[in-house]
Amino acid sequence: MLLGMMTLPLPPFLLDMFFSFNIALSIVVLLVGVYSLRPLDFAAFPTILLVATLLRLALNVASTRVVLLEGHEGGDAAGKVIQAFGEVVIGGNYAVGIIIFIILMIINFVVVTKGAGRISEVSARFTLDAMPGKQMAIDADLNAGLIDQDEARQRREDVASEADFYGAMDGASKFVRGDAMAGILILVLNIFGGLIVGMVQHQLEFQDALEKYILLTIGDGLVAQVPSLLLSTAAAIMVTRVNSSEDMRNQVMRQMFDSPKALGVASIVLFIMGAIPGMPHVSFLGLAFLAAGLALYLYYRQHQAEIAAGSQSGLPAVKSNVANGQVPAQVSQQGGPVTLDNDGGQKESADIGWDDVQPVDIVGLEVGYRLIPMVDKNQGGELLGRIKGVRKKLSQDLGFLVPSVHIRDNLDLMPNGYRISLMGVTLGEAEVYPEKELAINPGQVFGQIDGINTTDPAFGLEAVWIDPDKKDKAQTLGYTVVDASTVVATQINHILHKHSYELLGHEEVQKLLDKLEESSPKLVEQLVPGAVNLNVLLKVLQGLLHERVSIRDMRTIAEALASAGGASQDPDALISVVRVALSRQIVQSIVGQDPEVPVVTLEAGLEQLLLQSIQQSQKSGGGGAFIEPQLAEKLQRSLIDAAQKQEMKGKPVVLLVAAPIRNVMAKFVRFSLPDMSVLAYTEIPDNKQVTIEASVGVDQ
Incomplete structure (x- = not known):
């Protein structure tokens, strides 16, 4: 269509239709820009701006052809729209008409278009510079679990779209500037070309040719520059918008005309200016009283809103109690609304909520x-x-x-x-x-x-x-x-x-049970709450992890606990049961595929002493073996020496003890020898051979 408008002659009727459509399109684009909440809501604007500019240039070419071919007839030779715009602006004086048209061109080219282009350029630069920080913030929120993958993907797309939008606006604004310059050149060419065509080809007098062609040229230029000015204004509005939940009208009304103090000061200044002798009193004093009235109205509305908010939070009850002498009159309201307890005392009605209490990061x-x-x-x-x-x-x-x-x-x-x-x-x-x-x-x-x-x-x-x-x-x-x-x-x-x-909690245990239930529903049904409850299961799994035992084989763990049949709810006892079931996995994690397990054992007398200590503790209701401090120090030193010898040989450090004392010895060596694995005799699988590397006693 654009190529046809540039190459084929259009009748005046079609020109009128296209010019009217161009003006309507510009008005719609301007209003969409005004009512958009954020620039990305009108992301197609750069493309629309480009197409509208090309449409306007095509109309300029088509109208210039008609003006030069039919302009000698005057009147509506180039269409009713061009004639009407030309007669309104000229108003019977061609010199004034040319000057007004040039002023409109300067406003569009120098002020609006140049400013919008500069803002687009700066916005594009700052948006691109801010992209890494925004994307890092998105990644941080995703890592913190504040957002999910879909929301993170959407935010990244918004950041990229915002950068693309301002980059496109920077380029599209150059088209608008070029269009404004083209309008000035087309005006000059139409006037001089019309004079030459009118006087040379159609033998018109200079004054007659000047009247006819200036009328049509200015009408043609104005009917093109009005949409251009509207689109330039729309571009300026779009690039100066700030993301908000309100459109531009609500933002302006709320931020500019919702301050009684500003309107009050403005009314005073207007009143002083209107009172000066020689100044137009009616306009200045009228505006002063209007601003003062609006300021009083806004102040009254804000005061009523504060009273309504106070009544909803219990503020009137405080005032009545102050009047009755129950609360000191000097209670400050700066910390927010104050309410009373049943004893007549005062307490603060909190302005904060649970959202302000941020949980610690795991x-x-x-x-x-x-x-x-x-x-x-x-x-x-x-x-x-x-x-x-x-x-x-x-x-x-x-x-x-x-x-x-x-x-x-x-x-x-x-x-x-x-x-x-x-x-x-x-x-x-x-x-x-x-x-x-x-x-x-x-x-x-x-x-x-x-x-x-x-x-x-x-x-x-x-x-x-x-x-x-x-x-x-x-x-x-x-x-x-x-x-x-x-x-x-x-x-x-x-x-x-x-x-x-410490990373394993109730939620994770429930997830493990849910996954196990997909393959073994009967086992999970028998396990929880039949054999153990969720809290005991959590402690058992935490105990295994504390001893560096993986809980990947959740089925074996569940079967071992279910086989125990709920005979005991003691986590330590249940851990011992599970370790026997996981013995092959535990030993393989220590020695790999090696058929031999090099171990360090305790001397028979020492081991018997620890067994007796545990038995006595159990009879008395205690929770473990008691080791005399001097004996514990000697035992610890002997174990450290044995571990160092094993490490020098390049062998794993394993302490093999009787099952009843395994848990006690595991806790005993946990801090002094964190790399030592403590196994019970019952935890050695049938396919492994035990080789005793050393036997530890307190005498050593």
């Missing part, structure tokens, strides 16, 4: 501002991917879904510092250098390397922060070299694995 990671690029994928940050990999691997190893890590920045930390917390309690913190690599000394290296000396935050090994170009040299010397993201992710993995039993 797993939290706080980073200094220099580490923010590490968690921003747009800046090449790899930490989010590493943490996701850690959670996935841990979830597979432990047997339940590890909670997400909530990442946030903390200006109170050192710029390169980070802090890992569990249930709001800090369990690890250190400093890393994103631009460097960490060379860790595994125990034997063949030289020193220059850098920032430190220790590996996860395992406490000696380490050095080095420049990336020294990585090959460090590896040649025997160092293990990792980047900063790996350092943080490794410490998170170490802490989560060590405290995995």
Whole structure:
């Protein structure tokens, strides 16, 4: 259609229809821009702006052809719309008409279009600069569990669409500026071309040609520039909008005309100006009284709203009690509404709700501002991917879904510092250098390397922060070299694995039961609440995790507990039952496929002493064996010596004891020898052979 309008002659009737449609389209676009709540609600605006501009230029070409071909006849030769617009603006004076038209062009070109283009350019630049921060905030909310994957995807699409919109607006505004310049050139060409055609081809007098062609030229230019001015205004409105739940009209009315103080001061200024001799008193004084009346009305409306709000919160009861002398009259209302208790005393009616009480993060990671690029994928940050990999691997190893890590920045930390917390309690913190690599000394290296000396935050090994170009040299010397993201992710993995039993809660246990019910519904029905209740099951699973036993084989665990038949609700006793059922898995996690299990045992006399202590404790209703402090110290020293010998041989550290004392010895060595595995004789599977490496006694 646009090509046809540019190349084929159009009759005046069609020109009238197209010009009317162009004006109507511009009005609709302007109003849609006014009533949009945010720019993205009218994301098609740049395209519509481009098409409307091309339509207007095509109409200019078509109307110019008609004006030059039929303009010598005057009147409505180019259509009724062009004639009407020309006669209204000219008003019988052609010089004034040309000047008014040029002023309209200047307003459109210099003021509206140039300003809208500049705002579009700046908005596009700032929107693009803000994209990484917005996307990082979305990722942080997703990691914290505040939003789900679908909402996060929608937010990312909105951020990308917003950047595309302002970029498109920046380009579309250039078309509008070019259209305004084209309008000025078309005006000049139509006037001079009309004079030449009228006087040379149609032998018109200069005055006659001037009257006819100026009338049609100005009408043609004005009928094109009015829609252009409307679209330029719509573009300016769109790029100056702020995302809100209100349209522009409500925003302006609420923010500009809802302040009685501003209107009151304005009325005073207008009254003073109107009182000056020689000033137009009627207009200034009339506006002053109008502004004062509007200010009084707004003040009265706000006062009534405050009274209504106070009555809903119990404020009148306070006033009546103050009048009766029950409450001191100097009670302040600044802290919000005040209500009374039954004793006539006062208490604050809280302005806060449960939404203001934020729960602690199960797993939290706080980073200094220099580490923010590490968690921003747009800046090449790899930490989010590493943490996701850690959670996935841990979830597979432990047997339940590890909670997400909530990442946030903390200006109170050192710029390169980070802090890992569990249930709001800090369990690890250190400093890393994103631009460097960490060379860790595994125990034997063949030289020193220059850098920032430190220790590996996860395992406490000696380490050095080095420049990336020294990585090959460090590896040649025997160092293990990792980047900063790996350092943080490794410490998170170490802490989560060590405290995995604290990550398991009632919700996770219920999820495990739900998944087990899909394949073994009868087993779950017999287990809970038949054999054990949910709380006891939680303690059993936490106890297994505390002893570094995976709960992946939930079916075997459930069958063992169901077989116990609810004979005992003691978690320690049930853990012993489950460990026997999981013996093959437990031993394989220690020695792998090796058929032999190298163990350390207790001397017969010491083991008998501990068994007697447990039996006496059970008879007296106690909860475990009592070990005399001096004996405990000697036993601990002997176990440490035996463990060191096993480690020097490159063998796993396993303590094999009688079943009744296994739980006591596991708790005894938990802190002094965290890598020692304590097994009972009943936990050795039939396909494994026990080899006794040492026998520990207190005399040693």
